[in-house]
Amino acid sequence: MxxxxxxxxxxxxxxxxxxxxxxxxxxxxxxxxxxxxxxxxxxxxxxxxxxxxxxxxxxxxxxxxxxxxxLGAMVRSINSDGTLRFTSVGGFTMQSIEGSYCTIHTRDGKEYTGTILANSPSVHTFDDARTLERKEANMHIRIDEIVKKDEDVKALGIETGDYVSFDPKFSYTESGFIKSRxxxxxxxxxxxxxxxxxxxxxxxxxxxxxxxxxxxxxxxxxxxxxxxxxxxxxxxxxxxxxxxxxxxxxxxxxxxxxxxxxxxxxxxxxxxxxxxxxxxxxxxxxxxxxxxxxxxxxxxxxxxxxxxxxxxxxxxxxxxxxxxxxxxxxxxxxxxxxxx
CATH class of the missing domain: 3.40.630.10 (Zn peptidases)
Structure with missing residues (x-):
């Protein structure tokens, strides 16, 4: 090679x-x-x-x-509906990660997938879906587990301070470009x-x-x-x-x-x-x-x-x-x- x-x-x-x-x-x-x-x-x-x-x-x-x-994030807190608030690790815009898939890494070695979303994530149901300012306070992580309240999330072992990594979406094109986070x-x-x-x-x-x-x-x-x-x-x-x-x-x-x-x-x-x-x-x-x-x-x-x-x-x-x-x-x- x-x-x-x-x-x-x-x-x-x-x-x-x-x-x-x-x-x-x-x-x-x-x-x-x-x-x-x-x-x-x-x-x-x-x-x-x-x-x-x-x-x-x-x-x-x-x-x-x-x-x-x-770049990445950490769990800041667990919301009452079972979603996560997060804090940034490194400098990036919220627009650059909105809609991204992610993984939550617990301190006892478990991993859970999720998606990073704005708090008004759908134009069908939120009047401010297009205008809501993209900042940490207006964002959350939706976990791919059956969770309906904060106690369900805690039962998974997810805690404040757990790391969150962003899926890279790596691609190498025939024309020689490398695309990825x-x-x-x-x-x-x-x-x-x-x-x-x-x-x-x-x-x-x-x-x-x-x-x-x-x-x-x-x-x-x-x-x-x-x-x-x-x-x-x-x-x-x-x-x-x-x-x-x-x-x-x-x-x-x-x-x-x-x-x-x-x-x-x-x-x-x-x-x-x-x-x-x-x-x-x-x-x-x-x-x-x-x-x-x-x-x-x-x-x-x-x-x-x-x-x-x-x-x-x-x-x-x-x-x-x-x-x-x-x-x-x-x-x-x-x-x-x-x-x-």
């Missing part, structure tokens, strides 16, 4: 493993198994994130990251595993030691707040946001010059642009004013690093996302140019 097809297949597996921020242990275990299959050793940090160790030719150590945690950032996790696959199968050693962090709290802002002290440069592999006044596309790798945290390291960002030019990649330089990354968390955590951010272009981020396999290839090739 060629590496891009491996990446796409891996993304499909990953997005179907529920992993809202703080509930990513199964996805972390999957990535750990893949990395070890390629011959690399791994450790878990105290937050449950994964660190993959890649020996290099010289003593200096650089860091790469992608995050396996996704959670491409932010499981697409990049797939790309990093593709990099490990190529280094292993081609017996290539990077110039510098690499510590790859697969973080599990990025969507809530502190995935990479603490890094190993020996890391000098830290490159987040996340996503390229697409929209008005932006240069990226679903086919290119985006190089972020500045996001909501501020400018990324000038020298490192310039080096990445030069690599993209030398390799004749389809790339874009962009500024993301409503965006933060694992490097943002590392900066706020006081880490002494140079930081930069790249990622394949993702359309409709934090919604029903889409990218193309050529963007995955461009991101992979930029990474190879950086580390090898």
């Amino acid at each position: 060629n590496t891009v097809e491996y990446i796409v297949e891996t993304i499909g597996k990953l997005v179907n493993i529920p992993s809202p921020s703080g509930f990513a242990h199964k996805a972390i275990a999957f990535v750990k198994e893949e990395a070890e299959r390629f011959g690399f050793t791994c450790d878990l940090n105290q937050k449950g994130g994964l660190i993959i160790h890649v020996p290099g030719k010289v003593e200096e150590t650089i860091g790469l990251s992608a995050h396996v945690d996704t 959670h491409l932010d950032d499981k697409a990049s996790v797939g790309v990093l595993l593709g990099l490990l696959k190529d280094m292993s199968e081609e017996n290539k050693t990077p110039e510098k030691n690499i510590e790859i962090l697969i973080s599990n709290y990025e969507e809530v802002g502190f995935g990479a707040s603490y890094l190993p002290a020996n890391i000098t440069e830290f490159l987040a592999v996340d996503m390229g946001a697409l929209g008005d006044d932006l240069n990226g596309t679903e086919y290119a790798v985006s190089i972020c010059a500045k996001d909501s945290t501020g400018p990324y390291d000038y020298e490192l960002t310039t080096r990445l642009v030069q690599i993209a030019k030398e390799k004749k990649l389809d790339y874009a330089i962009d500024i993301f004013p409503h965006y933060g990354s694992d490097v943002s968390a590392a900066y706020h955590g006081g880490n002494n690093i140079k930081g930069a951010l790249i990622g394949q272009g993702i359309h409709a981020s934090h919604g029903m996302e889409r990218t193309h396999k050529t963007a995955l290839k461009n991101t992979l090739e930029l990474l190879k140019g950086y580390v090898l």
Whole structure:
């Protein structure tokens, strides 16, 4: 299997493993198994994130990251009619999840399916079905169990604080598009595993030691707040946001010059642009004013690093996302140019 097809297949597996921020242990275990299959050793940090160790030719150590945690929700309370109120995990609009199927994960390991709905879910019976503001207070989860009151729900073992994951609806089209929730950032996790696959199968050693962090709290802002002290440069592999006044596309790798945290390291960002030019990649330089990354968390955590951010272009981020396999290839090739 060629590496891009491996990446796409891996993304499909990953997005179907529920992993809202703080509930990513199964996805972390999957990535750990893949990395070890390629011959690399791994450790878990105290937050449950994964660190993959890649020996290099010289003593200096650089860091790469992608995050396996996704958007999701938690049960906030149980309504008297047996529906659930929920609270968001990560930043998204209620419109982007209305009508979505979901799964409730209890703390004793049970799972129940449901649907996320507005409190006025039908135009046939509610005058404000079209106009009701979509916000948490006006939304609920309908559970696919015979429940008529809150006591019925509690009898299932569902409690406040149980995680809720959103069904991804993964699809890989004949034209090369990958459509799914959670491409932010499981697409990049797939790309990093593709990099490990190529280094292993081609017996290539990077110039510098690499510590790859697969973080599990990025969507809530502190995935990479603490890094190993020996890391000098830290490159987040996340996503390229697409929209008005932006240069990226679903086919290119985006190089972020500045996001909501501020400018990324000038020298490192310039080096990445030069690599993209030398390799004749389809790339874009962009500024993301409503965006933060694992490097943002590392900066706020006081880490002494140079930081930069790249990622394949993702359309409709934090919604029903889409990218193309050529963007995955461009991101992979930029990474190879950086580390090898």
